[in-house]
Amino acid sequence: MPTVVLSNARDITAQALTPRAIFTNYPLGNPVGRPDDPGDQRAGLIEGLNLLTDATAPGVIVDSERVWTESREWMQLIFSDEQPFLSVHAEARRLLETGQTH
Amino acid sequence: MVEHVCYIEKTRDYYRRAGYVRDYAWAKNVVCAFTRLTKPLSECRIGLVSTASIVRLDPRLEPIDKTQIMGSSKLEVYPVSARWPVDRLRPTSEDHDRFQTDMKDVNAYFPKDHLRSFAKEAIIGSFADECLRILPNYSQRKVLNVDAPEVLRRFREGGVDAVILTPI
Numbered sequence: 001m002p003t004v005v006l007s008n009a010r011d012i013t014a015q016a017l018t019p020r021a022i023f024t025n026y027p028l029g030n031p032v033g034r035p036d037d038p039g040d041q042r043a044g045l046i047e048g049l050n051l052l053t054d055a056t057a058p059g060v061i062v063d064s065e066r067v068w069t070e071s072r073e074w075m076q077l078i079f080s081d082e083q084p085f086l087s088v089h090a091e092a093r094r095l096l097e098t099g100q101t102h
Numbered sequence: 103m104v105e106h107v108c109y110i111e112k113t114r115d116y117y118r119r120a121g122y123v124r125d126y127a128w129a130k131n132v133v134c135a136f137t138r139l140t141k142p143l144s145e146c147r148i149g150l151v152s153t154a155s156i157v158r159l160d161p162r163l164e165p166i167d168k169t170q171i172m173g174s175s176k177l178e179v180y181p182v183s184a185r186w187p188v189d190r191l192r193p194t195s196e197d198h199d200r201f202q203t204d205m206k207d208v209n210a211y212f213p214k215d216h217l218r219s220f221a222k223e224a225i226i227g228s229f230a231d232e233c234l235r236i237l238p239n240y241s242q243r244k245v246l247n248v249d250a251p252e253v254l255r256r257f258r259e260g261g262v263d264a265v266i267l268t269p270i
Contacts, residue, residue: 012110018134028199028270029195032210032216035204035209042216078202
């Protein structure tokens with residue numbers, strides 16, 4: 001079955017090695033497009049559909065030219081002590097579900 | 103290559119700083135299947151599968167589905183009708199960048215209504231009657247051997263020609 005992944009995490013997608021992927025450099029949670037921006041969301045889907053037809057070999061990642069913000073600050077802050085990825089509540093549940101301990 | 107966040111490195115460093123001794127093993131493959139599209143998009147039936155955490159709501163906006171964020175060892179492939187009203191889907195995600203974005207606009211990650219429009223506009227042939235949701239899971243074996251075959255079976259049964267995947 002031909003597939004295309006719409007991804008916000010280029011390194012994870014590259015390592016997993018998918019048949020085709022569009023990488024959009026947006027914060028995690030917006031693989032299709034910017035919230036409340038139907039034009040941008042449609043553009044992301046069109047990029048994906050075009051890659052479905054155009055790709056000739058597995059592992060291709062096409063970098064979308066769409067930009068989240070002019071500032072790159074959000075990229076530096078993610079997973080920092082200032083902006084821990086999971087809330088305390090979510091982290092506690094993750095630990096419970098995975099049986100992990102420090 | 104465009105500038106991008108190195109999530110594998112960032113998560114490893116973040117959890118090491120927090121005192122964890124075992125690094126998370128992200129999926130790593132050296133080969134992958136590749137199937138070409140054999141007909142024009144305008145003749146293709148397209149399917150959608152997402153790891154987005156969402157629950158369906160009844161007309162009084164009470165949840166119909168149990169909130170499930172992380173997968174277990176059971177088969178977990180949840181269909182959502184393509185016709186389900188988008189304002190009766192509630193995000194329950196904890197896997198997004200909560201400082202930069204929220205998951206209120208479902209179309210940003212579960213674009214079923216856009217794909218229905220694409221079918222009406224003849225950009226694609228048709229859109230599958232059911233979209234599929236699978237849960238994020240720490241077990242790669244379970245995803246490969248349990249959930250993925252079920253996704254394939256359902257889409258084949260629904261006459262789907264190609265699939266768009268939206269991981270969160």
